[in-house]
Amino acid sequence: MKLMNIAIDGPAGAGKSTVAKLVAEQLQFLYIDTGAMYRALTYAALTQNVNLENEDELDSLLEGIQIDLRHTESGVLVYVDENDVTELIRTDEVNKHVSLVASHPSVRIEMVERQRILATGSNAVLDGRDIGTYVLPQADLKVFLTASVEERARRRHEEQVKRGFPSEFEELKKDIARRDELDSTREFAPLKKADDAIEIDSTSLTIAEVVKSIIDLAKERA
Numbered sequence: 032m033k034l035m036n037i038a039i040d041g042p043a044g045a046g047k048s049t050v051a052k053l054v055a056e057q058l059q060f061l062y063i064d065t066g067a068m069y070r071a072l073t074y075a076a077l078t079q080n081v082n083l084e085n086e087d088e089l090d091s092l093l094e095g096i097q098i099d100l101r102h103t104e105s106g107v108l109v110y111v112d113e114n115d116v117t118e119l120i121r122t123d124e125v126n127k128h129v130s131l132v133a134s135h136p137s138v139r140i141e142m143v144e145r146q147r148i149l150a151t152g153s154n155a156v157l158d159g160r161d162i163g164t165y166v167l168p169q170a171d172l173k174v175f176l177t178a179s180v181e182e183r184a185r186r187r188h189e190e191q192v193k194r195g196f197p198s199e200f201e202e203l204k205k206d207i208a209r210r211d212e213l214d215s216t217r218e219f220a221p222l223k224k225a226d227d228a229i230e231i232d233s234t235s236l237t238i239a240e241v242v243k244s245i246i247d248l249a250k251e252r253a
């Protein structure tokens with residue numbers, strides 16, 4: 032069977048990572064969470080007091096660190112060099128700053144190169160903002176996953192509470208809307224539905240329903 036890449040893009044909190052993880056698990060594909068890579072860089076920059084407006088500083092920080100997505104029995108762990116940052120990259124502080132970090136072209140160019148290397152030669156599901164439009168324009172299946180802002184904020188809120196993190200629903204809603212705005216209006220590789228992507232609005236669908244539609248589409252294209 033030929034190798035297959037599945038791209039799942041969409042705005043913050045649409046359920047991309049939950050869905051992408053399950054699709055990858057069921058198809059036995061590699062799961063690549065590209066948002067986690069931007070988050071890991073943001074976390075490293077915040078802890079090392081790097082000026083997030085300064086593209087060159089961020090770029091040299093990125094060149095000097097390794098960001099690993101380690102697949103383990105208990106899920107994917109995110110490492111910056113030898114430090115496990117899996118939980119640390121999900122804080123409000125990182126949420127607030129990640130879109131600024133991800134808006135710098137040279138940061139994106141380096142990240143995209145790393146993402147292409149990870150995806151090459153495997154069956155993989157990648158989730159992000161620019162996978163179908165920029166990282167893997169030749170992906171075999173492209174899905175654009177959306178949901179209303181209200182619903183997305185509600186889901187993120189539940190997720191944060193479950194993790195034991197403090198969470199303010201109205202703040203989350205504002206943060207999600209602000210990140211959507213920044214991600215869709217940045218000049219370089221903005222969040223955008225690829226012309227050949229299939230849009231799935233998950234507002235009133237269960238996770239299982241979304242996963243099933245994507246797996247059905249993948250099987251059609253295998």
Ligand code: C5P
Nearest residue numbers: 065066067069129130133159160161210
């Ligand atoms: O998917 P997640 O919400 O974890 O992504 C965090 C942020 O990383 C996004 O809001 C966006 O600014 C950035 N991102 C990106 N391109 C990707 C994945 C994430 O710009 N492919």
